[in-house]
Amino acid sequence: MIKICPSILSADFLNLKKELKFLEESKIEMLHFDVMDGYFVPNLSFGSLILNSIKKASKMLMDVHLMVKRPLKFLEQFSKAGAFSMTFHVECEDNILDCINKIKSLNCKCGVAINPETPVEKIFPFLDYLDMVVVMSVKPGFGGQEFIKDSLKKVEILRNKNNFLKIQLDGGINLNIAKQIKDSGIYYAVVGSYIFCSKDIKQAIFSLKEVLG
Ligand code: DX5
Ligand code: ZN
Numbered sequence: 776m777i778k779i780c781p782s783i784l785s786a787d788f789l790n791l792k793k794e795l796k797f798l799e800e801s802k803i804e805m806l807h808f809d810v811m812d813g814y815f816v817p818n819l820s821f822g823s824l825i826l827n828s829i830k831k832a833s834k835m836l837m838d839v840h841l842m843v844k845r846p847l848k849f850l851e852q853f854s855k856a857g858a859f860s861m862t863f864h865v866e867c868e869d870n871i872l873d874c875i876n877k878i879k880s881l882n883c884k885c886g887v888a889i890n891p892e893t894p895v896e897k898i899f900p901f902l903d904y905l906d907m908v909v910v911m912s913v914k915p916g917f918g919g920q921e922f923i924k925d926s927l928k929k930v931e932i933l934r935n936k937n938n939f940l941k942i943q944l945d946g947g948i949n950l951n952i953a954k955q956i957k958d959s960g961i962y963y964a965v966v967g968s969y970i971f972c973s974k975d976i977k978q979a980i981f982s983l984k985e986v987l988g
Contacts, residue, residue: 776988777957779980780838780943782967783829784809784820785918794976795833801980805836805859807945807965809918812843815867816916823849826856836860840888840945840965842915844868847877854881862886862909862943865898875904886943890915895929902937907963913946918967922947927959934960953986 783806786794798806808826813819826837836859841849846863847870853861861878865871865887878885887898888909898908910933912926923946930942943963944956956964964987973979 777961778804778963779970779983779987780805780807780963780965781970781980782807782809782840782918782945782965783825783971785967785971787971791829792832794971795829795835797976798980799833799835801977801984803835803980805838805963806833807967808837808839809967810839810841810843810849810853811916815844815864816842818916823852823856823858826853826858830857838862838886838943838963840909841867842888846874850874850877850881850883854878854883858883860884860886860907862888862907864888864890864915865901866890866893871901872904875901879904888915888945889929891923891926895932899936902933902940905940907941907943908933909943909945909965910961911946912944912948915946918946919972920947922949922952924955927956930956930959930961948983950982950986953983957986957988 811818811820838860839858841863884906886907913920941962944961945965948966949969
């Protein structure tokens with residue numbers, strides 16, 4: 776069974792409380808927060824304030840995806856805001872082990888993300904320290920992009936290298952892609968626009984769960 780993590784980047788922020796309720800009624804366990812700094816990616820999204828608000832209205836775990844040049848300076852505030860897990864990019868400008876150690880010292884689960892153009896070998900030295908690897912299946916920065924099929928080759932390499940590691944596939948996942956990834960060995964599938972841009976959020980999640988288990 777692959778767990779679905781809705782990315783709220785594509786949510787309707789004017790109706791967020793209602794949409795969160797739909798997710799909880801659909802038995803979603805973890806939300807994905809795409810934090811963007813406008814430098815690491817050419818887009819700016821939201822900070823830790825949104826986690827403070829959401830945790831008042833929801834019991835879902837909060838998974839923070841930091842698409843930022845210097846993640847070290849944000850880790851403390853997202854941990855205080857209630858992050859369950861924090862993922863930063865291996866392409867960032869901070870020392871990778873410093874970020875991993877800091878996230879763990881904050882008692883959060885730790886993930887490292889790799890961009891589509893980054894060879895998967897780049898994260899091999901860190902695998903033993905991680906709770907999760909995030910394989911980007913779109914170019915980071917925006918929701919609603921096309922799934923990059925080559926990302927599944929990285930999943931296979933990682934799966935063969937370390938059978939215990941949780942792999943999160945992030946971006947471009949819809950019902951058709953779900954059918955292609957259901958046996959890939961990933962643990963989490965991050966889904967944004969397919970869920971939040973659908974006419975019926977609960978039906979969209981139900982359709983994905985029918986395929987992903
Ligand atoms: C892209 C983000 C993804 C994205 C997922 O930079 O990391 O989480 O928002 O949204 P969709 O499912 O629309 O690709
Ligand atoms: Zn993401």
